[in-house]
Amino acid sequence: MPRKQCIKNGIADTEQHIKRERATSNICTAQALLATMSGMFAQYHGPEGLRNIAKHIHNAACTISFNLKESGFRQLNSVFFDTLKISPGIGVSIETIKKLALEAE
DSSP: OOHHHHHHHHHHHHHHHHHHHTOSSHHHHHHHHHHHHHHHHHHHHHHHHHHHHHHHHHHHHHHHHHHHHHTTOEESOSSOSSOOOEEOOTTOOHHHHHHHHHHHO
16 A cells, blocks of 8 residues: 555544544544644654754745845834734735735735
């Protein structure tokens, strides 16, 4: 049986077991499935793979941070991994940003 099929079957079996034995709601089942998927993701990529993914995410955040600062925006959090808190600047409302973002979708 191919590796992907084995992983898929293993997750399905785990979900069914949880549904029968312990689940009191779909939320419980969803949380267990998420935990199983997270564990399998980590195992598949391994320590070095996870480190590379984390570096890629942080580098992207650093690039965005730099470009926003160069464009005149003020970053409110100096320590970050993947989340930036940016001040929109004088004369720019959150509603304007929200409107532009929705129009860009």
